[in-house]
Amino acid sequence: MSSENVMSAQKSASQQSPDSTTSATSKTGQGNPVLEIRGLSVDYGVGPQAVRAVNDVHLTLNRGEVLGLAGESGSGKSTLAYGATRLLPPPGVVTGGSVLYHPDDGDPVDLLRMTPGELRAFRWSQLSIVFQGAMNSLNPVTTVAAQLTDVIAEHRPKTSKADRMARAAELLALVGIARDRLDSYPHQLSGGMRQRVMIAMALALEPRVVIMDEPTTALDVVMQRQIMRQLAKLKEQLGFSVIFITHDLSLLVEFSDRIAIMYGGRIVEQAPAVELYDNSLHPYSDGLLHSFPALRGPRRELTGIPGSPPDLRDMPVGCAFQPRCPKAFDPCGGSPPPLVRPASDPGRSVACYLHPSA
Amino acid sequence: MTSEVVLEAEALTKHFPVRARGRAALSRGPKVVHAVDDVSLSLRRGRVTALVGESGSGKSTVARLLAQLYPRTGGDIRIGGVSTAVKGGGRHFKAYARRVQMIFQDPFASLNPVHTVRHHLTRALKIHGRYTGEESLAELLGRVQLTPASLYLEKYPHELSGGQRQRVSIARALAAAPEALLADEPVSMLDVSIRLGVLNLLRDLKERLDLAILYITHDIASARYFADETLVMYAGRMVEGGDSETVTQRPAHPYTHLLVHSAPDPERVRGGPAPYDDEDTGEPPSLIDPPSGCRFHPRCPKAMDVCRTRVPERTLVGDAPDHWVACWLFEDEGRGEGQSADAETDIEVTDIETTDVEGAEPEAAEPEAPELEGAAP
Numbered sequence: 001m002s003s004e005n006v007m008s009a010q011k012s013a014s015q016q017s018p019d020s021t022t023s024a025t026s027k028t029g030q031g032n033p034v035l036e037i038r039g040l041s042v043d044y045g046v047g048p049q050a051v052r053a054v055n056d057v058h059l060t061l062n063r064g065e066v067l068g069l070a071g072e073s074g075s076g077k078s079t080l081a082y083g084a085t086r087l088l089p090p091p092g093v094v095t096g097g098s099v100l101y102h103p104d105d106g107d108p109v110d111l112l113r114m115t116p117g118e119l120r121a122f123r124w125s126q127l128s129i130v131f132q133g134a135m136n137s138l139n140p141v142t143t144v145a146a147q148l149t150d151v152i153a154e155h156r157p158k159t160s161k162a163d164r165m166a167r168a169a170e171l172l173a174l175v176g177i178a179r180d181r182l183d184s185y186p187h188q189l190s191g192g193m194r195q196r197v198m199i200a201m202a203l204a205l206e207p208r209v210v211i212m213d214e215p216t217t218a219l220d221v222v223m224q225r226q227i228m229r230q231l232a233k234l235k236e237q238l239g240f241s242v243i244f245i246t247h248d249l250s251l252l253v254e255f256s257d258r259i260a261i262m263y264g265g266r267i268v269e270q271a272p273a274v275e276l277y278d279n280s281l282h283p284y285s286d287g288l289l290h291s292f293p294a295l296r297g298p299r300r301e302l303t304g305i306p307g308s309p310p311d312l313r314d315m316p317v318g319c320a321f322q323p324r325c326p327k328a329f330d331p332c333g334g335s336p337p338p339l340v341r342p343a344s345d346p347g348r349s350v351a352c353y354l355h356p357s358a
Numbered sequence: 359m360t361s362e363v364v365l366e367a368e369a370l371t372k373h374f375p376v377r378a379r380g381r382a383a384l385s386r387g388p389k390v391v392h393a394v395d396d397v398s399l400s401l402r403r404g405r406v407t408a409l410v411g412e413s414g415s416g417k418s419t420v421a422r423l424l425a426q427l428y429p430r431t432g433g434d435i436r437i438g439g440v441s442t443a444v445k446g447g448g449r450h451f452k453a454y455a456r457r458v459q460m461i462f463q464d465p466f467a468s469l470n471p472v473h474t475v476r477h478h479l480t481r482a483l484k485i486h487g488r489y490t491g492e493e494s495l496a497e498l499l500g501r502v503q504l505t506p507a508s509l510y511l512e513k514y515p516h517e518l519s520g521g522q523r524q525r526v527s528i529a530r531a532l533a534a535a536p537e538a539l540l541a542d543e544p545v546s547m548l549d550v551s552i553r554l555g556v557l558n559l560l561r562d563l564k565e566r567l568d569l570a571i572l573y574i575t576h577d578i579a580s581a582r583y584f585a586d587e588t589l590v591m592y593a594g595r596m597v598e599g600g601d602s603e604t605v606t607q608r609p610a611h612p613y614t615h616l617l618v619h620s621a622p623d624p625e626r627v628r629g630g631p632a633p634y635d636d637e638d639t640g641e642p643p644s645l646i647d648p649p650s651g652c653r654f655h656p657r658c659p660k661a662m663d664v665c666r667t668r669v670p671e672r673t674l675v676g677d678a679p680d681h682w683v684a685c686w687l688f689e690d691e692g693r694g695e696g697q698s699a700d701a702e703t704d705i706e707v708t709d710i711e712t713t714d715v716e717g718a719e720p721e722a723a724e725p726e727a728p729e730l731e732g733a734a735p
Binding site: 072073190192220221222223224225226247248249250251253254277287288289291292293294295296297299302303304305306308309 | 412413519522549551552553558578580582606616617620621624625626
């Protein structure tokens with residue numbers, strides 16, 4: 001866990017000075033970032049009607065790490081992922097920031113400045129996404145094999161058809177599906193199997209980064225655990241990094257290394273998973289952790305969080321959480337608190353006036 | 359546990375016909391989905407009963423059967439001890455609905471988008487003959503903590519948040535002043551941070567209005583938090599039931615065990631109990647052709663021969679009053695010792711008798727009867 005702390009310390013260091021360039025990161029050389037999101041802002045719509053869904057977000061994914069991104073619906077977690085990968089459909093507009101990808105060898109590249117051709121080559125081979133409701137993102141009229149080989153054919157046109165089929169079978173085996181399912185159509189598979197086919201497809205070209213947007217939300221807990229365990233194993237084998245997006249914080253605590261919590265389009269807290277669970281600093285993280293009834297231990301009276309999530313069209317002044325916050329005080333109504341390293345624990349970061357920076 | 363039983367189901371069964379097409383229509387008899395088989399439960403005044411299961415386990419079908427939205431294939435539903443069967447939406451249904459109300463999963467879909475909150479509540483009150491003017495509306499909204507009422511009455515559903523919408527649909531259900539409330543996943547569509555608010559509201563209503571609540575959920579942790587009693591369903595059958603704390607802390611049935619140990623549990627990072635570590639835990643079976651015997655046997659790590667052929671009966675586990683399980687592993691404990699040899703010969707007998715699952719049902723249908731309690735050690 002100590003290297004974890006170093007990584008996030010380095011991470012928040014780069015956060016405190018958003019303007020510091022890549023050289024700062026490579027100079028310190030502590031962490032080993034694979035994807036860096038810097039000051040990303042995303043709007044829906046343009047002009048006075050525009051709604052800011054993601055506001056100046058800094059986030060770093062280190063090599064071999066599972067980064068959990070938690071938040072309620074409307075907190076901007078999916079928008080952040082789609083904005084950063086340039087998959088956001090209109091009226092979504094990325095209004096600022098940069099997304100740096102660090103290849104295994106070579107200089108970092110900014111996703112937001114790639115030409116369409118570069119982007120096309122980059123997607124799936126370096127970074128892939130397992131979409132929300134992935135069970136329904138398979139094409140219903142072609143077989144699993146056709147969809148798996150399609151990805152490979154597009155990126156590696158020189159491979160032979162037999163090789164591609166062999167690879168597709170290998171991929172299915174990787175996620176624990178029998179080879180004879182290659183000729184199945186999606187409707188012939190169960191929800192859990194479709195989900196695993198989607199994961200296999202995302203891993204087809206051995207990307208370095210996999211973004212998973214609520215991959216298990218539509219599944220039952222038994223299937224969810226099976227897939228999560230498989231994912232953890234694959235990650236060990238293949239060494240990719242994962243950004244895992246979900247609203248289920250209790251799942252994240254168990255499966256991720258580091259957790260970032262979003263509220264109202266901003267990251268409000270970021271910490272190693274265990275530390276966040278043991279000692280959350282932001283009142284929202286605390287409230288969220290206490291919104292899940294425990295399966296073990298004493299039965300406690302839980303309250304959830306009073307009020308409802310903010311309306312992005314009408315955001316509260318100052319800290320977005322202030323109207324629901326039990327600990328709100330004077331400064332909260334001023335300007336939104338910046339995400340800083342708290343004096344109490346510099347290994348993490350939090351955006352709350354209760355925890356000023358050192 | 360002694361409070362009065364409001365709504366009771368005994369050996370409830372629902373089969374949905376499947377339309378056979380092509381050659382199947384010629385070659386085979388009519389096929390059915392065995393959505394609910396032999397489900398018995400009772401809802402008591404002032405108590406919350408949770409029905410837990412995976413999607414497709416038939417838990418929502420049970421709620422719809424209890425609400426008389428579907429006609430049942432077999433079994434009995436008794437309200438206040440009187441057997442009832444309602445067909446269609448006529449006078450009888452209205453009288454039934456006055457006593458049993460339902461809350462649906464999706465508050466975005468269960469409210470009419472072109473009508474105001476006032477319309478929704480007034481209509482429900484008038485249908486059930488309880489409209490006494492403005493103050494009855496205010497009282498209803500007050501019960502679900504939407505105050506002041508004037509702020510909400512003229513609002514359309516799209517102007518409300520998810521939590522507020524669900525509160526309006528609860529208020530609408532309360533307009534009938536029901537005795538039993540059937541809540542089908544009432545919080546699963548809501549934001550995480552407001553789920554508990556709605557659950558706490560339901561609990562508060564249960565206490566103040568002495569309601570019997572059926573809480574249907576796939577989240578066993580919330581059943582532990584909210585419900586007094588928990589019943590577990592698998593593939594259309596009930597497999598375990600009892601006090602929520604007992605069922606979640608000391609699950610008896612292998613399926614409940616799997617469910618509890620698969621649920622995300624942050625405590626594990628601090629060295630809590632290890633999760634279920636089997637590589638492949640399988641998938642729920644097709645209900646068109648469910649497995650013979652115990653429906654969990656193809657996935658069960660402890661399956662025995664008898665599990666494949668005969669449906670297990672309800673047996674008291676014995677570690678807590680009213681903790682029962684339908685599993686052959688516990689058969690001996692429930693019946694006392696010295697029966698194990700008999701159980702083995704039973705297997706052979708059933709092998710000869712062939713496995714007529716339908717025939718086994720009435721036997722398994724033994725309700726939560728005094729006989730079982732008498733058999734407890």
